[in-house]
Amino acid sequence: MMARHWWLAVLLSIVPTGLVGQLPDYQSQMTERGLPAALVAEVTAIAADATAAGLPAGSLVDKAIEGWAKRVPQPRIVAALNQFRVRLHAAQQAMIRTGHPEPPGPIVAAAAEAMAQGIDEAQMGEIVDAAQTPASAGHGLRVAAALAAQGIDGDEASAIVVQSMHRGWTDAQLLDLPSFANQMRAQGTPPQQVGQRLMQGGGSMAGAGVSPGMGSRPPGVPPGNPDQSGSGQTRTRRP
Amino acid sequence: MELSDGSVVRRVLDGEVELYRVLVERYRVKFGRHAVALVGDRDAAADAMQEAFIRAYDSLDRCREPDRFGSWFYRILTNQCHDTRDRIRPHADVTEVDPPAADATDAELERSELGRMIDVALDELTPEQREAFVMKHVDGHSYEEMAERTGVGVDALKMRVHRARDTLRQKLGAWL
Amino acid sequence: MSERDRFGANAHRYLDGAPHGDLAPEERREAERLLGAVQAWTEGLEPPTAALDDAVMARIRAKAPRRADRGWRWLVRPQPIRLRPVWVPLAAAAALAFWMLAKPEVGPGPTLATDGAATTVDTVFVRFQLIAPDAQVVSLAGSFSDWTADAYPMTQEDGGVWSITLPLPVGEHQYQFVIDGERWIPDPRSHALVDDGFGGTNSVVIVGPRGVVQS
Numbered sequence: 001m002m003a004r005h006w007w008l009a010v011l012l013s014i015v016p017t018g019l020v021g022q023l024p025d026y027q028s029q030m031t032e033r034g035l036p037a038a039l040v041a042e043v044t045a046i047a048a049d050a051t052a053a054g055l056p057a058g059s060l061v062d063k064a065i066e067g068w069a070k071r072v073p074q075p076r077i078v079a080a081l082n083q084f085r086v087r088l089h090a091a092q093q094a095m096i097r098t099g100h101p102e103p104p105g106p107i108v109a110a111a112a113e114a115m116a117q118g119i120d121e122a123q124m125g126e127i128v129d130a131a132q133t134p135a136s137a138g139h140g141l142r143v144a145a146a147l148a149a150q151g152i153d154g155d156e157a158s159a160i161v162v163q164s165m166h167r168g169w170t171d172a173q174l175l176d177l178p179s180f181a182n183q184m185r186a187q188g189t190p191p192q193q194v195g196q197r198l199m200q201g202g203g204s205m206a207g208a209g210v211s212p213g214m215g216s217r218p219p220g221v222p223p224g225n226p227d228q229s230g231s232g233q234t235r236t237r238r239p
Numbered sequence: 240m241e242l243s244d245g246s247v248v249r250r251v252l253d254g255e256v257e258l259y260r261v262l263v264e265r266y267r268v269k270f271g272r273h274a275v276a277l278v279g280d281r282d283a284a285a286d287a288m289q290e291a292f293i294r295a296y297d298s299l300d301r302c303r304e305p306d307r308f309g310s311w312f313y314r315i316l317t318n319q320c321h322d323t324r325d326r327i328r329p330h331a332d333v334t335e336v337d338p339p340a341a342d343a344t345d346a347e348l349e350r351s352e353l354g355r356m357i358d359v360a361l362d363e364l365t366p367e368q369r370e371a372f373v374m375k376h377v378d379g380h381s382y383e384e385m386a387e388r389t390g391v392g393v394d395a396l397k398m399r400v401h402r403a404r405d406t407l408r409q410k411l412g413a414w415l
Numbered sequence: 416m417s418e419r420d421r422f423g424a425n426a427h428r429y430l431d432g433a434p435h436g437d438l439a440p441e442e443r444r445e446a447e448r449l450l451g452a453v454q455a456w457t458e459g460l461e462p463p464t465a466a467l468d469d470a471v472m473a474r475i476r477a478k479a480p481r482r483a484d485r486g487w488r489w490l491v492r493p494q495p496i497r498l499r500p501v502w503v504p505l506a507a508a509a510a511l512a513f514w515m516l517a518k519p520e521v522g523p524g525p526t527l528a529t530d531g532a533a534t535t536v537d538t539v540f541v542r543f544q545l546i547a548p549d550a551q552v553v554s555l556a557g558s559f560s561d562w563t564a565d566a567y568p569m570t571q572e573d574g575g576v577w578s579i580t581l582p583l584p585v586g587e588h589q590y591q592f593v594i595d596g597e598r599w600i601p602d603p604r605s606h607a608l609v610d611d612g613f614g615g616t617n618s619v620v621i622v623g624p625r626g627v628v629q630s
Binding site (some may be wrong): 145 | 488490556558561562563585586599604605606607608609610611612613615617620621622623624
């Protein structure tokens with residue numbers, strides 16, 4: 001399937017009316033989390049505006065819930081939401097400018113993250129074009145953002161993602177990249193080298209010939225040693 | 240936290256009718272004097288405003304830019320005010336001005352007389368001149384703002400305001 | 416035309432607020448008096464009272480209920496419905512999907528997207544660790560738990576290491592550790608650190624279907 005087909009399919013399948021009644025119940029969600037009525041009302045209004053503008057309202061509501069859980073004062077929460085909305089709008093416009101009219105909410109949210117890490121809109125457009133599905137596009141943008149956050153140059157991070165997609169990598173392989181890069185960083189590899197390694201196709205378990213479900217450990221390090229789990233996380237086999 | 244015009248409009252359209260009051264209060268305060276100045280009579284101006292709010296409510300779904308409800312409503316209100324004024328006083332004469340109250344102070348006298356004469360003089364103006372004059376001297380807009388609101392050029396607006404002042408000056412001749 | 420009949424161009428400029436340095440004294444006096452008269456008049460204008468609001472609302476209430484007008488909602492795109500990630504029992508092998516796209520041709524309501532890469536989406540166990548020897552209580556809070564501060568208490572092991580292992584859906588998550596119920600800190604060893612919008616920093620973990628991989 002050609003890269004652009006899924007985008008066109010999304011465009012053509014957009015129904016003008018009808019899904020309004022199926023919008024998630026943000027009010028119950030927020031009330032369950034203990035947000036006071038006044039804040040719920042304000043956030044619901046912001047969410048409704050965002051939905052009307054084609055922006056992912058769910059992300060805004062989640063952010064409000066996060067702020068309340070962190071005991072952020074109400075005015076500060078609302079201010080943060082408004083700032084977030086501005087960033088989402090900018091991401092939406094960037095997507096439109098790169099030839100992707102009416103970008104779906106999750107793509108806008110992922111693009112906003114990528115922009116926050118300095119990925120520019122041309123690169124974001126390339127990632128989206130290289131993706132086979134909307135889900136992959138979202139993953140690609142977030143992976144590029146995470147790589148850039150680890151110190152890899154924005155251009156290079158995007159190129160790594162685009163290249164991987166062109167090589168036919170699955171989402172699973174793409175999603176491995178940030179932890180792979182993190183491990184290298186924890187072992188002292190400078191970001192530039194990490195980037196190079198990834199560009200050469202490193203970070204792909206398929207590429208390394210290792211079967212899924214197994215990771216290799218650096219030699220001489222016994223399992224369970226807290227110092228060795230550089231990222232603080234280890235993979236455990238699923239039951 | 241204050242709700243934006245856009246949010247209120249959308250919520251009212253969604254069925255939260257009571258929220259319309261937010262807009263009514265907001266724009267009664269903002270445009271109230273404008274209405275009184277245009278109509279020339281306080282009670283009639285209140286009627287005109289009420290009418291304008293109802294019309295705006297009835298055609299709320301046709302407000303193309305909910306975030307700019309104010310500008311959209313301003314037009315509805317101004318038209319309503321002109322209609323009301325033309326209805327209640329098609330053409331007043333200076334001689335019809337009421338005599339001042341018996342116990343008024345000199346300053347109050349002068350002000351009330353002046354006020355009435357300005358009011359009567361406004362009748363001599365076209366609706367466009369009257370609106371331009373009120374926008375300039377009651378609302379305190381700059382010509383640029385007025386141009387943006389009305390879509391009329393700055394030069395044309397200046398001409399209207401100047402004509403309004405000329406008429407005023409003629410009417411107030413004895414006082415100046 | 417007498418002088419009184421013609422109101423000079425300069426006087427108008429003065430009243431318009433333009434610089435009026437070279438106004439003739441007579442003109443200036445006239446213009447100022449006119450301006451004063453107008454100002455006195457405007458100050459005397461009393462706007463309608465709040466009774467107007469009551470009158471308007473009474474008339475509106477008397478109208479037939481408005482059919483909620485959705486005319487402008489054509490702007491609404493089908494929004495992906497995100498399932499709230501819930502604690503999945505260890506024995507469960509349920510599939511959770513992130514960022515499902517609604518398929519309008521199927522009818523109202525969200526449905527699962529069936530793009531190839533996502534059909535085998537799973538939950539994966541991820542282990543979080545923090546070295547905090549002086550803490551009494553440490554818990555994990557994140558986007559997968561609506562940031563509830565005490566939902567996932569961590570267990571203390573030897574050497575002041577706190578840890579927890581939990582199943583997470585594939586994709587990106589943000590989180591922080593909560594120390595003694597009060598101090599919210601990010602995980603310095605996470606995949607990325609991002610501004611949380613409230614002046615703090617969130618950790619990011621990106622989970623693939625094979626889990627978080629060690630090289």
